[in-house]
Amino acid sequence: MKRTTGFTAVLAAISMLAAGDAAACGAGFCLADSGWDAQGSNAREGLSLGVRYEYLKSNQLRSGTGKLTNFTAATAAAGDEITTTNQNYMVDLSYTFSQQWQAEIELPFLKRYHQHGSATLGAPDTWDFTTLGDAKVLASYRFGGATPNGFGVRFGVKLATGRTNQMATDGVTLAERMFQPGTGTTDGILGVFYNSSPADGDVRWFVSGTVQQPLNTSGDNGGGGGSYKPGNSLALDAGAAYPLSHSVALTVQTNYHNTGREGGLAGVPANTGGEMLAVTPGLSFSVAPDTRLYAALQLPVYQKVNGTQLTSNMGFSMGFNQRF
Numbered sequence: 001m002k003r004t005t006g007f008t009a010v011l012a013a014i015s016m017l018a019a020g021d022a023a024a025c026g027a028g029f030c031l032a033d034s035g036w037d038a039q040g041s042n043a044r045e046g047l048s049l050g051v052r053y054e055y056l057k058s059n060q061l062r063s064g065t066g067k068l069t070n071f072t073a074a075t076a077a078a079g080d081e082i083t084t085t086n087q088n089y090m091v092d093l094s095y096t097f098s099q100q101w102q103a104e105i106e107l108p109f110l111k112r113y114h115q116h117g118s119a120t121l122g123a124p125d126t127w128d129f130t131t132l133g134d135a136k137v138l139a140s141y142r143f144g145g146a147t148p149n150g151f152g153v154r155f156g157v158k159l160a161t162g163r164t165n166q167m168a169t170d171g172v173t174l175a176e177r178m179f180q181p182g183t184g185t186t187d188g189i190l191g192v193f194y195n196s197s198p199a200d201g202d203v204r205w206f207v208s209g210t211v212q213q214p215l216n217t218s219g220d221n222g223g224g225g226g227s228y229k230p231g232n233s234l235a236l237d238a239g240a241a242y243p244l245s246h247s248v249a250l251t252v253q254t255n256y257h258n259t260g261r262e263g264g265l266a267g268v269p270a271n272t273g274g275e276m277l278a279v280t281p282g283l284s285f286s287v288a289p290d291t292r293l294y295a296a297l298q299l300p301v302y303q304k305v306n307g308t309q310l311t312s313n314m315g316f317s318m319g320f321n322q323r324f
Helices: none
Strands: 046-064 081-096 101-116 125-132 136-142 150-158 187-196 204-214 233-243 248-259 274-288 291-323
Touching: 081 291, 136 187, 248 291
Parallel strands: none
Antiparallel strands: 046 081, 046 291, 081 101, 101 125, 101 136, 136 150, 150 187, 187 204, 204 233, 233 248, 248 274, 274 291
């Protein structure tokens, strides 16, 4: 059992027409919502494609709210966490059936680099892989008829499509369960949101709340550690888009995420779970009527972890949304 684990969690932001949400699985996703409403576009029936790149490096050791001295490859003993770098490529395909109903599928492709100390000082265990993570299938319903403003609900599942037995570069050492590409569980997702989308030229904003809960416990992944169950999560988000011109908007979000401790025999409840509050400024560019580019910087302003965990000092995301 490892003594430390990474906590850079994720939320499922609930904008009604989100082109992709940052769902929690594994060790790191950016928190910001990249949806059309958050970026300042109106609802419209039809197909939408979203592609997003995220970069998140967790290399700050933390206990509670305090920073600790980081381990290095030369100083880390067995189980001491050194660093985790996540580069996520998110593909989201959604279809808006009406002003009320939307369905979407999100596929995360993960490039993850992770190191922690081994039994041999100066020779840490290393994972470096690119693979599919856990996919999600979601639906949204907005109340209020044809008006672009109003409340709504979102619901769906996270599927167990990611591997749970990813080996280190030595070919024999399994990563801790939370660093695996998938959790091995099916999770239920439920959220509520409110969108305000006035006429072009005015500030658009949204608020949302999301809960994600595993519906089952994953079995042993071949490493002999036994069952595993990730913690529940709660995400609260608010964002606005301020138009600087007809094609450029300044965006800002506040993103709060709280995740519970792991369960099961392979879980590490002492060193998992915590909370994070981030401010996420960004820019959105409308390069064509149905094409939007965006970029955002995630800046944590408060982090508190259970036990000792790796955390991130900054995250970055960029992508595009295309409506057909």
